[in-house]
Amino acid sequence: MATAKKQPSGMWKCRVYSHTSADGKKHYRAFTAGTKQEAEQMAARFSETGSRAARVDLTVKEAVAGYIKAKEGVLSPSTIKGYRKIERNYFDEIGHLKIRKLTNEQVQLFISNHAKKLSAKSVKNIYGLLTASIALYMPDKTFRIKLPPKQIKRAQSVSESDVMALFNAARPWLKICIGLSAFGSLRRGEICSLKFKDISDGKIYVHTDMVVDDNGKWIIKDMPKTETSIRDVSTIPQVIFDLIGTGDPEDRIIHRTPNEVTKYFIALRDDLGMTCRFQDMRGFFASSAPLLGIGDIYLSDMGGWRRGSSVLKEHYQKNMTDVSDEYARRMRDHFDSLIKSMT
Numbered sequence: 001m002a003t004a005k006k007q008p009s010g011m012w013k014c015r016v017y018s019h020t021s022a023d024g025k026k027h028y029r030a031f032t033a034g035t036k037q038e039a040e041q042m043a044a045r046f047s048e049t050g051s052r053a054a055r056v057d058l059t060v061k062e063a064v065a066g067y068i069k070a071k072e073g074v075l076s077p078s079t080i081k082g083y084r085k086i087e088r089n090y091f092d093e094i095g096h097l098k099i100r101k102l103t104n105e106q107v108q109l110f111i112s113n114h115a116k117k118l119s120a121k122s123v124k125n126i127y128g129l130l131t132a133s134i135a136l137y138m139p140d141k142t143f144r145i146k147l148p149p150k151q152i153k154r155a156q157s158v159s160e161s162d163v164m165a166l167f168n169a170a171r172p173w174l175k176i177c178i179g180l181s182a183f184g185s186l187r188r189g190e191i192c193s194l195k196f197k198d199i200s201d202g203k204i205y206v207h208t209d210m211v212v213d214d215n216g217k218w219i220i221k222d223m224p225k226t227e228t229s230i231r232d233v234s235t236i237p238q239v240i241f242d243l244i245g246t247g248d249p250e251d252r253i254i255h256r257t258p259n260e261v262t263k264y265f266i267a268l269r270d271d272l273g274m275t276c277r278f279q280d281m282r283g284f285f286a287s288s289a290p291l292l293g294i295g296d297i298y299l300s301d302m303g304g305w306r307r308g309s310s311v312l313k314e315h316y317q318k319n320m321t322d323v324s325d326e327y328a329r330r331m332r333d334h335f336d337s338l339i340k341s342m343t
Contacts, residue, residue: 002047004039012036014043058137060102060130061087061095067133076221077213083129084214090114090126099134099141107143120148158280158287164342165272166265172243173254174264179240180204181281183335184233188258188278193220197249199241204233210258218257234328235285237336239343288331 004014011032018027031042058066068083075083094102094110107130115123124147134141163182170178180186186194186206193208209224224230244253254261265278 002040002043004033004036004043006036007032012039014039016043016047018046058099059095060097060099060133061091063099063133063137064091064095064129067129067136070136076211077219078211081212081214081216082125086126086129091130099138102134102141104143104145108145111145111147115148120150123148158276158284160284160338161342162274162276163281163284164338166268166274166276167339168343169272170268171264173256174261174268176240176243177254177256177261177278178265178281179243180236181278182284183240183332184236185282185285186233187224187229187282188261190224190229192252192254192256192258192261194253195249196244196247196251196253199244199253202234202236202238202241204236206231206233235331235335237332237339239336239339288334 002014002016004012007013012035013030013032015028015030018029029043029046031039031046033039033042064083064087068080068087071083072080093113094106097106107127110130111123111127114126118126127145127147131143163178167175167178167182177188177191180191180194181188184204186204187209189209189211190206192210194204194206195208198205198207206224207230208220208222209229210218210220213219247253256264262278269276
Protein backbone atom coordinates (compact mmCIF):
# COMPACT_ATOMS: atom_id res chain seq x y z
CA MET A 1 0.00 0.00 0.00
CA ALA A 2 1.27 3.48 -0.91
CA THR A 3 2.28 5.73 1.96
CA ALA A 4 1.19 9.37 2.15
CA LYS A 5 3.77 12.10 2.72
CA LYS A 6 3.24 15.44 4.43
CA GLN A 7 3.63 18.44 2.15
CA PRO A 8 5.10 21.89 3.02
CA SER A 9 1.53 23.18 2.96
CA GLY A 10 0.55 20.81 5.77
CA MET A 11 -1.57 18.61 3.48
CA TRP A 12 -0.89 14.92 2.96
CA LYS A 13 -0.24 13.54 -0.55
CA CYS A 14 -0.30 9.88 -1.61
CA ARG A 15 1.08 8.88 -5.01
CA VAL A 16 -0.12 5.59 -6.51
CA TYR A 17 0.47 3.68 -9.73
CA SER A 18 -2.25 4.11 -12.36
CA HIS A 19 -1.26 2.25 -15.54
CA THR A 20 1.41 1.70 -18.16
CA SER A 21 0.75 3.20 -21.56
CA ALA A 22 1.46 1.40 -24.83
CA ASP A 23 4.85 3.12 -25.12
CA GLY A 24 5.94 1.48 -21.86
CA LYS A 25 5.71 4.64 -19.74
CA LYS A 26 4.31 4.25 -16.24
CA HIS A 27 1.64 6.71 -15.07
CA TYR A 28 0.74 7.66 -11.49
CA ARG A 29 -2.09 9.48 -9.72
CA ALA A 30 -1.66 11.71 -6.68
CA PHE A 31 -4.31 12.19 -3.97
CA THR A 32 -4.14 15.04 -1.46
CA ALA A 33 -6.11 15.29 1.80
CA GLY A 34 -6.00 16.94 5.18
CA THR A 35 -4.90 13.78 6.98
CA LYS A 36 -2.51 10.96 6.19
CA GLN A 37 -5.20 8.33 6.64
CA GLU A 38 -7.64 10.06 4.30
CA ALA A 39 -5.06 10.47 1.51
CA GLU A 40 -4.09 6.81 1.74
CA GLN A 41 -7.72 5.69 1.70
CA MET A 42 -8.36 7.72 -1.46
CA ALA A 43 -5.33 6.12 -3.11
CA ALA A 44 -6.43 2.63 -2.02
CA ARG A 45 -9.92 3.11 -3.50
CA PHE A 46 -8.36 4.22 -6.78
CA SER A 47 -6.06 1.17 -6.85
CA GLU A 48 -9.07 -1.10 -6.48
CA THR A 49 -11.18 0.51 -9.20
CA GLY A 50 -9.66 3.44 -11.02
CA SER A 51 -6.30 1.92 -12.00
CA ARG A 52 -8.02 -1.19 -13.28
CA ALA A 53 -10.31 0.91 -15.44
CA ALA A 54 -7.33 2.90 -16.74
CA ARG A 55 -5.54 -0.28 -17.77
CA VAL A 56 -8.46 -1.53 -19.83
CA ASP A 57 -9.26 1.85 -21.38
CA LEU A 58 -6.85 1.09 -24.19
CA THR A 59 -7.51 0.87 -27.89
CA VAL A 60 -6.83 -2.35 -29.77
CA LYS A 61 -3.72 -0.78 -31.31
CA GLU A 62 -2.44 0.25 -27.89
CA ALA A 63 -3.12 -3.18 -26.40
CA VAL A 64 -1.32 -4.95 -29.25
CA ALA A 65 1.67 -2.59 -28.98
CA GLY A 66 1.77 -3.09 -25.22
CA TYR A 67 1.60 -6.87 -25.55
CA ILE A 68 4.46 -7.00 -28.05
CA LYS A 69 6.63 -4.79 -25.86
CA ALA A 70 5.87 -6.89 -22.79
CA LYS A 71 6.89 -10.09 -24.61
CA GLU A 72 10.11 -8.85 -26.21
CA GLY A 73 12.29 -10.51 -23.60
CA VAL A 74 10.65 -13.94 -23.67
CA LEU A 75 9.69 -14.58 -27.30
CA SER A 76 12.10 -15.25 -30.16
CA PRO A 77 13.21 -12.32 -32.37
CA SER A 78 11.49 -13.90 -35.38
CA THR A 79 8.21 -14.16 -33.47
CA ILE A 80 8.42 -10.51 -32.39
CA LYS A 81 9.20 -9.50 -35.95
CA GLY A 82 6.12 -11.39 -37.16
CA TYR A 83 3.97 -9.72 -34.52
CA ARG A 84 5.16 -6.27 -35.54
CA LYS A 85 4.35 -7.03 -39.17
CA ILE A 86 0.82 -8.05 -38.18
CA GLU A 87 0.53 -4.95 -35.97
CA ARG A 88 1.51 -2.65 -38.86
CA ASN A 89 -0.61 -4.21 -41.57
CA TYR A 90 -3.82 -5.70 -40.21
CA PHE A 91 -5.35 -3.72 -37.35
CA ASP A 92 -6.45 -0.50 -39.04
CA GLU A 93 -10.06 -1.70 -39.17
CA ILE A 94 -10.49 -2.06 -35.40
CA GLY A 95 -7.32 -0.46 -34.06
CA HIS A 96 -9.15 2.64 -32.80
CA LEU A 97 -11.75 0.71 -30.79
CA LYS A 98 -11.51 0.40 -27.00
CA ILE A 99 -10.81 -3.17 -25.95
CA ARG A 100 -13.35 -2.99 -23.09
CA LYS A 101 -16.10 -2.14 -25.61
CA LEU A 102 -15.03 -4.58 -28.31
CA THR A 103 -17.91 -6.90 -29.20
CA ASN A 104 -18.02 -10.44 -30.55
CA GLU A 105 -19.69 -9.17 -33.72
CA GLN A 106 -16.95 -6.61 -34.38
CA VAL A 107 -14.23 -9.22 -34.00
CA GLN A 108 -16.08 -11.72 -36.21
CA LEU A 109 -16.49 -9.13 -38.98
CA PHE A 110 -12.81 -8.22 -38.61
CA ILE A 111 -11.79 -11.87 -39.00
CA SER A 112 -14.22 -12.55 -41.85
CA ASN A 113 -12.95 -9.55 -43.84
CA HIS A 114 -9.37 -10.73 -43.58
CA ALA A 115 -10.39 -14.31 -44.44
CA LYS A 116 -11.52 -13.07 -47.87
CA LYS A 117 -7.96 -12.05 -48.77
CA LEU A 118 -5.57 -14.01 -46.55
CA SER A 119 -4.77 -17.66 -45.89
CA ALA A 120 -6.35 -19.49 -42.98
CA LYS A 121 -2.97 -19.59 -41.24
CA SER A 122 -2.49 -15.82 -41.56
CA VAL A 123 -5.96 -15.15 -40.19
CA LYS A 124 -5.32 -17.47 -37.27
CA ASN A 125 -2.09 -15.61 -36.47
CA ILE A 126 -3.87 -12.24 -36.55
CA TYR A 127 -6.63 -13.49 -34.27
CA GLY A 128 -4.10 -15.09 -31.93
CA LEU A 129 -2.21 -11.81 -31.50
CA LEU A 130 -5.46 -9.90 -30.96
CA THR A 131 -6.81 -12.21 -28.26
CA ALA A 132 -3.45 -12.54 -26.50
CA SER A 133 -3.10 -8.76 -26.39
CA ILE A 134 -6.56 -8.26 -24.94
CA ALA A 135 -6.08 -11.07 -22.42
CA LEU A 136 -3.00 -9.30 -21.06
CA TYR A 137 -5.18 -6.42 -19.90
CA MET A 138 -8.59 -8.10 -19.60
CA PRO A 139 -8.07 -11.79 -18.73
CA ASP A 140 -11.79 -12.47 -18.41
CA LYS A 141 -12.81 -11.06 -21.79
CA THR A 142 -13.48 -13.84 -24.31
CA PHE A 143 -14.87 -14.14 -27.83
CA ARG A 144 -16.67 -16.91 -29.71
CA ILE A 145 -15.30 -16.58 -33.21
CA LYS A 146 -15.52 -18.81 -36.28
CA LEU A 147 -12.14 -18.99 -37.98
CA PRO A 148 -11.65 -20.10 -41.60
CA PRO A 149 -10.99 -23.84 -41.94
CA LYS A 150 -7.40 -25.02 -42.05
CA GLN A 151 -6.15 -25.64 -45.56
CA ILE A 152 -4.92 -29.19 -45.96
CA LYS A 153 -1.91 -29.38 -48.24
CA ARG A 154 -0.86 -32.65 -49.76
CA ALA A 155 2.60 -33.63 -48.56
CA GLN A 156 5.38 -33.66 -51.13
CA SER A 157 6.69 -37.17 -51.67
CA VAL A 158 10.47 -37.36 -52.04
CA SER A 159 12.05 -40.69 -53.01
CA GLU A 160 15.50 -41.99 -52.20
CA SER A 161 16.52 -41.44 -55.82
CA ASP A 162 15.31 -37.82 -55.63
CA VAL A 163 17.34 -37.14 -52.49
CA MET A 164 20.45 -38.75 -53.91
CA ALA A 165 20.11 -36.91 -57.22
CA LEU A 166 20.03 -33.62 -55.31
CA PHE A 167 22.85 -34.72 -53.02
CA ASN A 168 25.14 -35.84 -55.85
CA ALA A 169 24.53 -32.72 -57.96
CA ALA A 170 24.97 -30.16 -55.16
CA ARG A 171 28.06 -28.06 -54.56
CA PRO A 172 29.98 -29.16 -51.42
CA TRP A 173 28.46 -26.76 -48.87
CA LEU A 174 24.92 -27.38 -50.14
CA LYS A 175 25.59 -31.13 -50.16
CA ILE A 176 26.33 -30.84 -46.44
CA CYS A 177 23.05 -28.98 -45.89
CA ILE A 178 21.04 -31.59 -47.80
CA GLY A 179 22.76 -34.40 -45.93
CA LEU A 180 22.21 -32.84 -42.50
CA SER A 181 18.52 -32.37 -43.25
CA ALA A 182 17.74 -35.61 -45.11
CA PHE A 183 19.87 -37.85 -42.90
CA GLY A 184 19.71 -35.93 -39.61
CA SER A 185 16.45 -33.97 -39.79
CA LEU A 186 18.11 -30.61 -39.12
CA ARG A 187 16.19 -27.46 -40.01
CA ARG A 188 17.77 -24.66 -42.08
CA GLY A 189 18.36 -22.41 -39.07
CA GLU A 190 19.87 -25.28 -37.09
CA ILE A 191 22.25 -26.06 -39.95
CA CYS A 192 23.35 -22.46 -40.44
CA SER A 193 24.02 -21.93 -36.72
CA LEU A 194 25.95 -25.19 -36.30
CA LYS A 195 29.58 -24.83 -35.17
CA PHE A 196 32.48 -27.26 -35.32
CA LYS A 197 32.41 -27.59 -31.53
CA ASP A 198 28.91 -29.08 -31.83
CA ILE A 199 30.32 -32.19 -33.52
CA SER A 200 31.84 -34.90 -31.35
CA ASP A 201 32.26 -38.68 -31.63
CA GLY A 202 30.00 -39.07 -34.66
CA LYS A 203 27.20 -37.01 -33.09
CA ILE A 204 25.87 -33.52 -33.69
CA TYR A 205 24.57 -31.51 -30.75
CA VAL A 206 21.66 -29.35 -31.97
CA HIS A 207 20.97 -26.50 -29.56
CA THR A 208 20.97 -23.23 -31.54
CA ASP A 209 19.07 -21.59 -34.39
CA MET A 210 19.68 -18.82 -36.92
CA VAL A 211 16.70 -16.45 -37.14
CA VAL A 212 15.87 -12.92 -38.29
CA ASP A 213 15.54 -10.38 -35.47
CA ASP A 214 13.13 -7.45 -35.27
CA ASN A 215 15.51 -5.32 -37.36
CA GLY A 216 15.73 -7.82 -40.20
CA LYS A 217 19.22 -9.00 -39.22
CA TRP A 218 20.21 -12.67 -39.08
CA ILE A 219 21.27 -13.67 -35.57
CA ILE A 220 22.02 -16.92 -33.74
CA LYS A 221 19.82 -17.58 -30.74
CA ASP A 222 20.68 -19.98 -27.95
CA MET A 223 17.80 -22.37 -28.55
CA PRO A 224 16.31 -24.04 -31.63
CA LYS A 225 12.67 -23.77 -32.67
CA THR A 226 11.35 -25.55 -29.57
CA GLU A 227 12.79 -26.98 -26.36
CA THR A 228 12.20 -30.49 -27.69
CA SER A 229 14.42 -29.63 -30.67
CA ILE A 230 17.52 -29.67 -28.44
CA ARG A 231 18.98 -33.07 -29.24
CA ASP A 232 21.97 -35.23 -30.13
CA VAL A 233 21.81 -36.44 -33.72
CA SER A 234 23.45 -39.83 -34.29
CA THR A 235 22.02 -40.74 -37.70
CA ILE A 236 24.48 -38.79 -39.87
CA PRO A 237 26.57 -41.01 -42.22
CA GLN A 238 30.37 -40.68 -42.02
CA VAL A 239 30.56 -39.24 -45.55
CA ILE A 240 28.80 -36.09 -44.29
CA PHE A 241 31.34 -35.67 -41.50
CA ASP A 242 34.11 -36.14 -44.07
CA LEU A 243 32.60 -33.32 -46.14
CA ILE A 244 32.36 -31.08 -43.08
CA GLY A 245 35.95 -31.68 -42.09
CA THR A 246 37.47 -29.78 -39.16
CA GLY A 247 37.77 -26.15 -38.16
CA ASP A 248 37.95 -23.67 -35.33
CA PRO A 249 35.52 -24.84 -32.61
CA GLU A 250 33.75 -21.46 -32.63
CA ASP A 251 33.53 -21.25 -36.42
CA ARG A 252 30.27 -22.00 -38.19
CA ILE A 253 30.23 -25.01 -40.49
CA ILE A 254 28.04 -23.33 -43.11
CA HIS A 255 28.66 -19.63 -43.75
CA ARG A 256 25.25 -19.03 -45.27
CA THR A 257 21.84 -17.85 -44.09
CA PRO A 258 18.71 -20.03 -44.19
CA ASN A 259 17.39 -17.94 -47.09
CA GLU A 260 20.56 -18.59 -49.06
CA VAL A 261 20.20 -22.31 -48.43
CA THR A 262 16.68 -22.17 -49.86
CA LYS A 263 17.77 -20.02 -52.82
CA TYR A 264 20.54 -22.37 -53.92
CA PHE A 265 18.43 -25.46 -53.23
CA ILE A 266 15.61 -24.16 -55.43
CA ALA A 267 18.05 -23.40 -58.24
CA LEU A 268 19.44 -26.93 -57.94
CA ARG A 269 16.09 -28.69 -57.89
CA ASP A 270 14.88 -26.58 -60.85
CA ASP A 271 17.95 -27.64 -62.83
CA LEU A 272 17.03 -31.26 -62.06
CA GLY A 273 13.38 -30.75 -63.02
CA MET A 274 12.06 -31.33 -59.52
CA THR A 275 9.43 -29.51 -57.45
CA CYS A 276 10.39 -30.46 -53.89
CA ARG A 277 11.24 -27.98 -51.11
CA PHE A 278 14.21 -28.03 -48.78
CA GLN A 279 11.90 -28.88 -45.88
CA ASP A 280 10.94 -32.04 -47.76
CA MET A 281 14.42 -33.35 -46.91
CA ARG A 282 13.28 -33.42 -43.29
CA GLY A 283 10.14 -35.18 -44.46
CA PHE A 284 12.29 -37.79 -46.16
CA PHE A 285 14.00 -38.47 -42.83
CA ALA A 286 10.62 -38.93 -41.14
CA SER A 287 9.28 -41.24 -43.85
CA SER A 288 12.41 -43.40 -43.74
CA ALA A 289 11.91 -44.38 -40.10
CA PRO A 290 8.76 -46.56 -40.47
CA LEU A 291 10.44 -48.52 -43.28
CA LEU A 292 13.15 -49.46 -40.78
CA GLY A 293 10.69 -50.42 -38.06
CA ILE A 294 11.28 -47.29 -35.97
CA GLY A 295 8.29 -46.06 -33.97
CA ASP A 296 7.05 -42.48 -33.72
CA ILE A 297 8.28 -41.95 -30.17
CA TYR A 298 11.90 -42.58 -31.16
CA LEU A 299 11.54 -40.72 -34.44
CA SER A 300 10.21 -37.63 -32.67
CA ASP A 301 13.18 -37.59 -30.30
CA MET A 302 15.75 -38.12 -33.05
CA GLY A 303 14.20 -35.56 -35.39
CA GLY A 304 13.38 -32.83 -32.88
CA TRP A 305 9.60 -33.02 -33.18
CA ARG A 306 7.41 -32.43 -30.17
CA ARG A 307 5.63 -35.60 -29.12
CA GLY A 308 2.02 -35.15 -30.07
CA SER A 309 2.71 -32.56 -32.77
CA SER A 310 0.70 -32.45 -35.98
CA VAL A 311 3.64 -34.21 -37.63
CA LEU A 312 3.88 -37.18 -35.33
CA LYS A 313 1.27 -38.86 -33.15
CA GLU A 314 1.14 -38.36 -29.41
CA HIS A 315 3.03 -40.94 -27.34
CA TYR A 316 3.36 -41.10 -23.60
CA GLN A 317 5.82 -43.96 -23.17
CA LYS A 318 9.23 -43.07 -21.81
CA ASN A 319 12.15 -43.34 -24.20
CA MET A 320 14.67 -46.16 -23.64
CA THR A 321 18.19 -44.94 -24.39
CA ASP A 322 19.58 -48.28 -25.53
CA VAL A 323 16.70 -48.86 -27.95
CA SER A 324 16.95 -45.29 -29.24
CA ASP A 325 20.69 -45.71 -29.90
CA GLU A 326 20.01 -48.90 -31.81
CA TYR A 327 17.42 -47.15 -33.97
CA ALA A 328 19.83 -44.28 -34.64
CA ARG A 329 22.49 -46.77 -35.70
CA ARG A 330 19.98 -48.50 -37.95
CA MET A 331 19.09 -45.24 -39.70
CA ARG A 332 22.74 -44.18 -39.99
CA ASP A 333 23.68 -47.53 -41.58
CA HIS A 334 20.71 -47.26 -43.96
CA PHE A 335 21.66 -43.74 -45.08
CA ASP A 336 25.31 -44.75 -45.41
CA SER A 337 24.38 -47.67 -47.66
CA LEU A 338 22.10 -45.42 -49.69
CA ILE A 339 24.89 -42.92 -50.34
CA LYS A 340 27.39 -45.63 -51.30
CA SER A 341 24.95 -47.29 -53.69
CA MET A 342 23.95 -44.11 -55.51
CA THR A 343 27.13 -42.08 -55.52
